Amino acid sequence: MVNSSKNKKIRHFLEIKDFNKDEILYIFERSKFIKEKFKKYEAHMPLHDRTLAMIFEKASTRTRVSFEAGIYQMGGYAINLTSNDSQLGRSEPIEDTARVISRMVDIVMIRTFEQERVRKFAEYSRVPVINGLTNEFHPCQILADIFTFIEHRGSIENKKVAWIGDANNMSYTWLQAAEILGFTLHISAPNGYKLDEKLIKNSSSDILKQFDDPNEACKNVDLVTTDVWTSMGYEAENSKRKAAFENWCVDAKMMSSANDDALFMHCLPAHRGEEVTNEVIEGPKSVVWDEAENRLHVQKALMEFLLLGKL
Numbered sequence: 001m002v003n004s005s006k007n008k009k010i011r012h013f014l015e016i017k018d019f020n021k022d023e024i025l026y027i028f029e030r031s032k033f034i035k036e037k038f039k040k041y042e043a044h045m046p047l048h049d050r051t052l053a054m055i056f057e058k059a060s061t062r063t064r065v066s067f068e069a070g071i072y073q074m075g076g077y078a079i080n081l082t083s084n085d086s087q088l089g090r091s092e093p094i095e096d097t098a099r100v101i102s103r104m105v106d107i108v109m110i111r112t113f114e115q116e117r118v119r120k121f122a123e124y125s126r127v128p129v130i131n132g133l134t135n136e137f138h139p140c141q142i143l144a145d146i147f148t149f150i151e152h153r154g155s156i157e158n159k160k161v162a163w164i165g166d167a168n169n170m171s172y173t174w175l176q177a178a179e180i181l182g183f184t185l186h187i188s189a190p191n192g193y194k195l196d197e198k199l200i201k202n203s204s205s206d207i208l209k210q211f212d213d214p215n216e217a218c219k220n221v222d223l224v225t226t227d228v229w230t231s232m233g234y235e236a237e238n239s240k241r242k243a244a245f246e247n248w249c250v251d252a253k254m255m256s257s258a259n260d261d262a263l264f265m266h267c268l269p270a271h272r273g274e275e276v277t278n279e280v281i282e283g284p285k286s287v288v289w290d291e292a293e294n295r296l297h298v299q300k301a302l303m304e305f306l307l308l309g310k311l
């Protein structure tokens, strides 16, 4: 069943703010339902015969497996393309690629560099487009992270989250989520790697608080989270970043500044001994494996919502 959404208004998921609070909460409700069915080995196949095209211009383990397994489990199919094995790597314009692929499949997931590339794909697409990570945002990961928080601790509203390290795609996505769902984000990044002032000029000081000292940022928070010091695409800066981020390693001391029942999350892959100690990531507050698994369940709910709407 291809292009069944052709005549409906197409929704895309390129940033968290493409959805309102009710829609995000609906996705979480469906994620819970879909996860329960998965755990009971009960089939949930509302996307029978639907095809997902996945385009990877950067490496992936979790995103690839969770989208591919997710569409199969819902009765559909996946096609995997990379820059190396498609004409994208030989300079076919993204607009042309979008117009062609979206005539053949029902939904598209893209992982690439600039957000503008995903935005342009969506502009020319006949079918919903999902951002599977760009330099600017990683919205599927934040859906999984917040769903994981809710599973362990209940609503995230009015809670405090500390982001320790690079002000990267994950941190900007956390900020959008904080603005929509109503929680406070503490961010601590070294000089030169902080949030871009131009991009946060409208953020309220109730939602976003920045700290020079990462230990201060962790004080009394409900969740501590971090990510690699060098994101994909920035590898040339690796040694400079290693020196700059030396004091931004989430360790037992930082975790002890947080609330007693605080959780630790990391989108993975992790570099133990860099952004997090082995003790913390393997410790009792860490929920990183639930967080990774939940990519599968929230993305199934996301694809269901984009293709079928609220059920």
Ligand code: CP
Binding pocket: 059, 060, 061, 062, 063, 064, 133, 141, 267, 268, 269
């Ligand atoms: N967290 C995440 O997106 O992992 P992958 O890079 O393995 O897809």
Ligand code: NVA
Binding pocket: 133, 134, 138, 168, 169, 170, 227, 228, 230, 231, 232, 267, 268, 269
């Ligand atoms: N910030 C990291 C996330 C990887 C899942 C990156 O963009 O490489």
